[in-house]
Amino acid sequence: MSIEILLVALTTALATSMVGVFLVLRKLSMLTDAISHTILLGIVIAYYFVRDLHSPVLLIGATLMGVFTVYLIEGLIKVKNVNEGAAIGIVFTMLFSISVIIINTQFRNVHLDIPMVLLGNLEFTIFNRTTIGFLNLPTSLVVMLVVLLLNLALLSLFYKEIKLVSFDYALAGVLGFTPVILHYGMMTMVSLTAVAAFDAVGAILVIALMIGPPITALFFTRTLLKTLLLTAVIAVFNTVLGYQLSVLLDVTISGMIATVILFSFMTALVFAPDKGLISRLITLHSQKREVAFITFIQHVKNHQNTADAADELAKATIHTHLGWSETFMNKLIDKASKTGYIKLENDVIGLTDKGNDYYKRLRFNQ
Amino acid sequence: MTKGFRVEDLTVAYDREPVLWDIDFDVPQGTIMGIVGPNGAGKTTLIKAALGLIKPLSGHVLFDEKPYKKMYKKIGYVPQKGSVDWDFPTTVFDVVLMGRYGHVGWMRPVRNKDRKLALEALRQVDMLPYAKRHISELSGGQQQRVFIARALVQEADIYFMDEPFQGVDVKTEKAIVALFKQLKAQNKIVIVVHHDLNTVRDYFDAVTLLNVKVVASGPVKDVYTKENIAKTYRADVYLQEESDDHVAV
Numbered sequence: 001m002s003i004e005i006l007l008v009a010l011t012t013a014l015a016t017s018m019v020g021v022f023l024v025l026r027k028l029s030m031l032t033d034a035i036s037h038t039i040l041l042g043i044v045i046a047y048y049f050v051r052d053l054h055s056p057v058l059l060i061g062a063t064l065m066g067v068f069t070v071y072l073i074e075g076l077i078k079v080k081n082v083n084e085g086a087a088i089g090i091v092f093t094m095l096f097s098i099s100v101i102i103i104n105t106q107f108r109n110v111h112l113d114i115p116m117v118l119l120g121n122l123e124f125t126i127f128n129r130t131t132i133g134f135l136n137l138p139t140s141l142v143v144m145l146v147v148l149l150l151n152l153a154l155l156s157l158f159y160k161e162i163k164l165v166s167f168d169y170a171l172a173g174v175l176g177f178t179p180v181i182l183h184y185g186m187m188t189m190v191s192l193t194a195v196a197a198f199d200a201v202g203a204i205l206v207i208a209l210m211i212g213p214p215i216t217a218l219f220f221t222r223t224l225l226k227t228l229l230l231t232a233v234i235a236v237f238n239t240v241l242g243y244q245l246s247v248l249l250d251v252t253i254s255g256m257i258a259t260v261i262l263f264s265f266m267t268a269l270v271f272a273p274d275k276g277l278i279s280r281l282i283t284l285h286s287q288k289r290e291v292a293f294i295t296f297i298q299h300v301k302n303h304q305n306t307a308d309a310a311d312e313l314a315k316a317t318i319h320t321h322l323g324w325s326e327t328f329m330n331k332l333i334d335k336a337s338k339t340g341y342i343k344l345e346n347d348v349i350g351l352t353d354k355g356n357d358y359y360k361r362l363r364f365n366q
Numbered sequence: 367m368t369k370g371f372r373v374e375d376l377t378v379a380y381d382r383e384p385v386l387w388d389i390d391f392d393v394p395q396g397t398i399m400g401i402v403g404p405n406g407a408g409k410t411t412l413i414k415a416a417l418g419l420i421k422p423l424s425g426h427v428l429f430d431e432k433p434y435k436k437m438y439k440k441i442g443y444v445p446q447k448g449s450v451d452w453d454f455p456t457t458v459f460d461v462v463l464m465g466r467y468g469h470v471g472w473m474r475p476v477r478n479k480d481r482k483l484a485l486e487a488l489r490q491v492d493m494l495p496y497a498k499r500h501i502s503e504l505s506g507g508q509q510q511r512v513f514i515a516r517a518l519v520q521e522a523d524i525y526f527m528d529e530p531f532q533g534v535d536v537k538t539e540k541a542i543v544a545l546f547k548q549l550k551a552q553n554k555i556v557i558v559v560h561h562d563l564n565t566v567r568d569y570f571d572a573v574t575l576l577n578v579k580v581v582a583s584g585p586v587k588d589v590y591t592k593e594n595i596a597k598t599y600r601a602d603v604y605l606q607e608e609s610d611d612h613v614a615v
Contacts, residue, residue: 025454157473164464167454170445174417175468175520176438218455222500227455 002247004138008125009239009257011144012197013209017235018151019190020210021228024218025166029211030085031070034092035194036203038069041099047112048102059195066191067184069095122201122253140200147196151189155228162186163224205254209235212261219272238264294362296322296332297341297351301359304350313349369430370394371416371524371555376425378408378415384578385411389425391574391583396553398546400560400569400586403576404599409559410446412576413526416557417443429524439468442522444513446529452502458512459497462487465516480519487515491541507538514545524555531562531569543569566590 023029042065046058069091076087103112125140132142155162165172165182172179197206217230242257249256270277299322303312312321319329333349336342341355351359376389386408393399401409414420416427418434429437442465465487466480488494491511496504504512510530517525530542546569549556560566566573566586573590574583575598582589582598 025451027451160467160470160476161472163456164467167456167461168445168450168464170414170417170419170449171443171464171516173419174438174441174443176435177467177472221455223457223460224455 004126004141005122005253006240006243008138008141008144008200009122009243009253010236011141011148012201012206013213013235013239013257014232015144015148015151015193016197016206016209017213017231018148018155018228019186019193021214021217021224021231022162022166022186023190024211024214027084028070029215030088031073031190032194032207032210034073034088035066035069035191036198036207037092038095038099039063039065039191039195039198041065041095041102042068044099044102044107044112047107047110053110053112059199062195063188063192065095066194067188070187070191071184122205125200143196144200147193151193154185154189158182158185166224202254205258208258208261212258212265213238216261216265216268219268219275234264292324292328293332293335296329296336297355297359298362300342300349300351300355309350310348315344315347315349318349368392368394370397371557372426372428372431373412373416374426374428376412376415376427377423378411378420379423384423386415386422387579389576389580391580393555393557393572395555396550397572398550398556398558398570399572399574400558400566401574401576402560402563402566402598403581407577407598409576410528413443413528413557413559416526417441439520440523442517442520442525444510444517444525444527444530447506447509447513447532449528452504452509454501456501457497458493458499458501458504459484459488461501461512462515462519465519468520483519483521484515487518488512490518491515491545492537505535506533507535510534510538511541514542518545522554525549525557527556527558529559529561531560531565546570563595 020032023031039062042061042063043058045065046055046061047053050057072091072095073084073087076082076091077084082090103110125138128139129136130139130142131137161172161177161182164175164177165179165186169179169183172182194206194210197209201209213231213235214227216234217227221227221230238260239257242260243253245251245260246253246256268276273279299318300313303309306312311317315333318333319326322329324332333342336355337344339354340352341358342349343352344350371393373389373391376386377384378386389412401412403409411420415422416434418438427434429440434441462484463476463480466476466483470476470480485494485497488497491514493508493511493515496508496512501509501512510532514527514530517527531539534542546556550571558570560569567590570586572584573586575581575589575594577598577600582591582594
């Protein structure tokens with residue numbers, strides 16, 4: 001039933017990347033990483049009470065610990081002016097080490113660790129099944145579908161509010177929208193989604209899915225709605241392609257999907273219009289040419305009709321004064337002659353009337 | 367009942383350091399008030415406390431004798447430009463529309479009426495042609511005008527602005543000053559955190575000189591004196607007289 005594996009991967013990809021958009025926009029991307037470790041403490045504490053490795057209470061404990069992690073990290077940032085990275089680093093290791101100590105002292109004989117409870121493996125999801133009515137489905141698929149629908153329902157109900165609190169936290173407060181509740185509501189969904197997804201596909205793929213598709217989409221979009229839609233499209237595309245490649249190459253599905261996520265991000269990084277590297281380099285290059293052209297005209301203006309004009313503005317030596325290569329200088333001289341801004345008299349450059357006009361129109365001369 | 371804005375015995379402290387200490391002042395309707403003082407005087411904190419974004423240690427902030435929670439639909443806010451992420455995926459029009467969210471309320475969709483108001487506000491600050499642009503494509507002055515348009519659609523009775531003149535072009539400066547006049551004519555209150563001592567007399571009709579405590583508060587012509595300014599900036603500031611109307615530090 002390989003189609004079931006793909007379906008688990010797809011629902012997970014959609015659920016995680018939707019909440020991921022807001023993590024990226026709030027610049028909290030690394031939170032997933034922290035949560036992936038600190039939830040162990042939630043599991044340990046829940047286990048302490050229920051003493052059953054298969055109890056759903058363990059998932060609730062994990063989710064609550066995820067929210068508590070966010071609370072602690074933001075508390076540190078606010079109260080003590082610790083920077084974000086440091087706050088995440090300290091909270092994440094502290095909570096994780098507490099859980100390791102508890103396991104070592106209390107539950108030495110129990111097989112209690114993240115892989116046991118949560119580190120899912122896509123290939124094996126189909127063996128753990130649940131029957132709902134006449135349908136017999138992988139448990140992960142059912143869980144992830146519920147989480148996805150919950151995410152979509154909350155997102156469409158509170159779209160306006162979530163957008164506002166993500167863009168301008170203070171204004172949300174001024175307008176009476178209680179940003180604290182919205183924020184921790186969102187973080188609860190992030191934590192719940194992450195915990196459910198860890199169980200289905202494993203921690204590393206969850207982090208890749210939460211962050212990868214949103215940052216890829218943000219290269220192309222200018223509105224939040226389009227960002228969400230494109231994120232969903234990219235998440236689906238990455239998952240399907242990664243799945244097919246893993247079948248073709250006979251490698252792990254999670255690993256292949258994560259690799260495809262990386263590659264589609266890199267493609268966007270290099271080739272995206274406007275925000276991509278190539279487009280940026282082109283803009284930078286043309287800006288440099290433009291500024292050089294202005295500098296050249298300015299130089300002519302400053303030195304024409306002065307005593308040293310014959311030296312400063314001679315076609316043969318002007319490039320040495322400006323510190324530019326002769327080829328580059330000649331290109332600019334050609335351009336300025338063609339536009340009719342300069343004229344040559346005895347190989348000395350001077351501004352024409354049109355050139356003088358251009359000079360006056362320059363922003364910093366007005 | 368007295369209409370207007372009133373701060374009573376307001377103290378705000380971070381840790382053991384008082385940022386605002388026993389602040390009292392009144393702003394009657396139809397007043398454009400500047401809040402002036404050195405860095406660390408508590409100007410932004412004062413606005414944040416008024417807006418309920420910071421919990422004060424003591425005292426009250428009252429709008430028409432009512433606390434903020436009952437009045438938030440009547441209060442407009444223009445934050446410092448740097449307080450939001452200008453790379454956020456949203457358009458100019460969308461940002462202005464956010465100013466309507468308070469009137470729209472929880473979980474309800476934005477109405478056509480709100481869209482019309484947002485377009486009208488954009489026209490008023492001369493930003494209509496930019497409505498569909500992404501917010502990262504704007505200059506500093508244009509960003510400020512978008513924030514002003516967003517505050518306008520809040521249809522508030524009292525506006526708080528945090529350094530609206532910071533780094534803006536002449537056109538934006540004129541637009542803001544014109545807006546002040548218009549809001550004053552509508553009998554509204556505008557409270558502005560301000561930096562430039564030279565323009566206080568041109569922009570505002572009342573001023574509060576603040577340095578942790580209130581040094582003076584009232585009509586510009588009465589309280590904006592060299593003595594009070596020197597007291598606010600504590601040290602023996604050298605006051606250079608540019609003209610009779612202008613004081614510079």
